[in-house]
Amino acid sequence: MNKLTQEHIEELFAFTQKHYVEWYDLQSELVDHLANGIEHQWQEDPDLSFEKALQIEFKKFGVFGFMDVVEERQKSLGKKYSKLIWKHTLEFFKLPKILLLILFSVATFYLLRLISVSADYLSAVIVILFIGYFVKLSVSYFRERKRSQESDEKKWLFKDIIMQHGAGFGLGLIPIHFFNMLIPNTNSFASMNLWVVGIISFLFVLMCVMLYVIQVVIPKKMEEYLEETYPEYKLVA
Template structure:
């Protein structure tokens, strides 16, 4: 016996009630539940839809769908970082490599100025505030989409909230490190200045890619990842 459209819709609502918020993860679970329910009905045809659904759900264990959600997040996290690195590599090709060298030299020269750590400290603080505001706005948008039952894909959420979480976390740690160690950049050897400038150049590129490039390319990346994305969004 095949499931009806209302029963499929019920499974989507069921996964949402069990804290599965992203449409692509919901769809994967709905497909699994639907196939399992049909197999259960072959063995026990007298069971109602709800009974067969609950029986199938119990097979996920006491944590329900949480293990599946965690596995999908890890899988998408790897894809997310591959996308970031793909766009970051473009900064080491002409003409962007010239900009990259300029950023490196900017850091290198700045750190040779007396009390440059305070300039760095202040800039970092401004960026952290920017990140916090961006995270707040994006989370507010996603909550509004959830309330209106708009379909949100996992990668779509990661391009929004996760990028800010990673960059914000890195900046806060860097801020704390500079503040606690009381670094005097102008007193460091040239080798340390080169290493620090190179590291900060890479972080700057990652920050720009995750905060500006990916959001601009979001639609293209989502259609590339999810063939059904455009059709689902137009429903």
């Protein structure tokens, strides 16, 4: 029976990259799948050429080629990333971090009660926070991309999701949806119901906590999460 050579394996990696799979983890999975399929074909037809066998295997992925596989893996790792955000955010609801959450919520409450401006100003602060969020996101992502290109290191899908903050932006918007429901923009916080101001203060601090988790906590632990996700990461990174 024919066996795939190292040269064949390298051709399979090049083939996956040519078809828009740029992440080493997905390339490895697809190469393994293609290699098994090709060797299975050779069991039935030893005279079949490598190129012909490869095209037969590739056609099994359908009209969109590897894109469906990429999308499924992005969804799966996106959910994993969202769970990490919630995991670290919920840590602020346990001692001793919950004391900081309460302290900043109370401080925000009294600050909002003291100012006599309309709630539009809080919305402006939120907009500024998210502009800063996107600026830092863009700078970090392009800096990391440039570094990886210069060093020619392998790309990993989960690393890209973390660097781009994946679903983090959508989760960070959750408190803002509550702001829109609770804040009558024409009123000042001094004239609002105390409970409403209290909830707004808490949601504002919660949004800041989530941004902190996305921007600082998870990136600091990125290597740990990559090694947990990819057992081979330390060997080939």
